[in-house]
Amino acid sequence: MTFKDLGLSDSILKAVEEKGYTKPSPIQEKAIPHILKGKDILASAQTGTGKTAGFTLPVLQYLSETKHPKYRPLRALVLTPTRELAAQVYDNVREYSKYLNIYSAVVFGGVKATKQIATLKRGVDILVATPGRLLDLHDQKAVSFKRVDVLILDEADRMLDMGFVRDINKIISFMPAKRQNLLFSATFSNDIKKLAAGILRNPVSVETAPQNSTAKKVTHKVYKVDKKRKTELAIKLIKDNNWSQVLMFTRTKHGANKLTQKLIKAGISAAAIHGNKSQGARTKALKNFKENTIKILVATDIAARGLDIPLLPHVINYELPNVPEDYVHRIGRTGRAGAAGEAISFVCSEETEYQNEIEKLLQEKLKSTILEDFEPTDTAPPKRAATQSKKSFGKKNKGGENSRDSNKKRAAETSSTSKRKPKRKPHFKGNKPNGATSGRGRTGAPKKKRF
Numbered sequence: 001m002t003f004k005d006l007g008l009s010d011s012i013l014k015a016v017e018e019k020g021y022t023k024p025s026p027i028q029e030k031a032i033p034h035i036l037k038g039k040d041i042l043a044s045a046q047t048g049t050g051k052t053a054g055f056t057l058p059v060l061q062y063l064s065e066t067k068h069p070k071y072r073p074l075r076a077l078v079l080t081p082t083r084e085l086a087a088q089v090y091d092n093v094r095e096y097s098k099y100l101n102i103y104s105a106v107v108f109g110g111v112k113a114t115k116q117i118a119t120l121k122r123g124v125d126i127l128v129a130t131p132g133r134l135l136d137l138h139d140q141k142a143v144s145f146k147r148v149d150v151l152i153l154d155e156a157d158r159m160l161d162m163g164f165v166r167d168i169n170k171i172i173s174f175m176p177a178k179r180q181n182l183l184f185s186a187t188f189s190n191d192i193k194k195l196a197a198g199i200l201r202n203p204v205s206v207e208t209a210p211q212n213s214t215a216k217k218v219t220h221k222v223y224k225v226d227k228k229r230k231t232e233l234a235i236k237l238i239k240d241n242n243w244s245q246v247l248m249f250t251r252t253k254h255g256a257n258k259l260t261q262k263l264i265k266a267g268i269s270a271a272a273i274h275g276n277k278s279q280g281a282r283t284k285a286l287k288n289f290k291e292n293t294i295k296i297l298v299a300t301d302i303a304a305r306g307l308d309i310p311l312l313p314h315v316i317n318y319e320l321p322n323v324p325e326d327y328v329h330r331i332g333r334t335g336r337a338g339a340a341g342e343a344i345s346f347v348c349s350e351e352t353e354y355q356n357e358i359e360k361l362l363q364e365k366l367k368s369t370i371l372e373d374f375e376p377t378d379t380a381p382p383k384r385a386a387t388q389s390k391k392s393f394g395k396k397n398k399g400g401e402n403s404r405d406s407n408k409k410r411a412a413e414t415s416s417t418s419k420r421k422p423k424r425k426p427h428f429k430g431n432k433p434n435g436a437t438s439g440r441g442r443t444g445a446p447k448k449k450r451f
């Protein structure tokens with residue numbers, strides 16, 4: 001099967017070819033024909049499967065082939081949980097639409113709304129947005145949903161986790177009832193099923209991998225180690241193996257900062273990315289990581305969700321997540337797009353229960369190793385794992401980002417700016433780098449491939 005066989009137009013095929021894609025990924029092969037026929041889709045797909053092109057290409061084709069009024073009302077809306085994901089999806093939209101007469105933009109919180117309002121007022125065919133900022137802009141009458149034909153919910157499970165369900169429903173209430181709906185989610189909880197049932201009409205189910213399965217080419221490795229020696233172990237592995245691009249996960253924002261400082265002190269370039277960092281700092285850290293200016297990106301679960309970092313060879317779980325599904329999300333960053341990857345976890349005695357729950361979810365035992373000189377001596381009793389994401393919600397989670405409260409807080413940080421000012425001025429201004437703020441798809445020079 002080729003992209004041409006899927007029925008995509010020459011202008012889209014040219015852009016896809018320039019991206020270097022030789023054939024459609026399984027999700028693209030399965031979803032694109034249905035989307036082109038105007039069907040609603042319920043797709044189980046994680047980041048790394050090519051889902052963004054899976055919905056963007058057919059939607060662009062639809063937009064470019066249908067007539068629209070001169071003032072360009074908004075006709076396709078992509079909702080994403082985080083600013084970073086919004087920026088990445090927008091980058092893709094721009095790249096795939098570079099030979100089409102399509103206007104695109106992105107809006108999210110944490111940056112000034114003025115430019116976004118100006119862009120929206122000029123008319124936009126397809127908009128990528130986080131829900132909170134989008135509602136703020138709608139309240140300010142900067143955008144109308146009355147002509148939306150296609151609604152895409154990207155990483156819907158994460159949007160629910162982050163407390164966006166009311167915002168999503170509100171946005172939808174302003175849309176015409178007759179429209180196409182595409183819902184993408186990595187997991188299918190009852191809440192997702194409920195959301196889907198309320199939005200989708202006779203959806204076609206598209207599945208690429210069994211639910212909660214991890215990418216096939218990922219090897220899992222557990223290092224049993226004392227809690228207080230984890231940093232030492234990380235430094236040793238990174239230095240001995242000369243790893244140049246590692247994504248490391250901590251459970252808390254404080255933990256991410258502390259680990260980053262220790263790595264830097266050990267001479268390893270690193271940056272942290274989490275909900276307390278300003279948008280400018282997060283964008284910069286991600287950019288530096290992608291460009292290999294820094295070797296290590298230390299992230300919390302929410303901050304890392306949806307980041308497009310292709311061909312990432314190593315992911316280290318410095319601490320195991322207490323929600324087993326988060327393990328699946330974390331290691332979705334490695335072994336992507338057909339490349340092999342290694343998911344390494346540092347497990348201390350307190351975390352054995354978390355490991356058991358992860359193994360149950362994966363239906364697979366994780367291979368455990370003890371490194372010489374790092375033999376564990378701790379006997380602290382294991383902490384109880386949250387067997388489902390939901391169980392951890394609402395629990396006080398010492399500085400962590402997994403609880404519903406902190407998720408909501410994070411959601412507010414992510415999207416609402418009318419009441420909340422960014423702690424620091426964004427590093428970029430205007431219509432600028434890596435699509436980090438809103439811009440006109442057609443006006444800027446085609447963006448450079450970043451990897």
Ligand code: AMP
Nearest residue numbers: 021023024025047048049050051052310
């Ligand atoms: P996504 O799951 O949409 O975040 O995409 C993950 C990565 O796969 C991105 O870097 C895409 O550029 C890349 N990608 C998407 N479709 C294809 C394809 N058909 N062939 C190769 N790479 C692809």
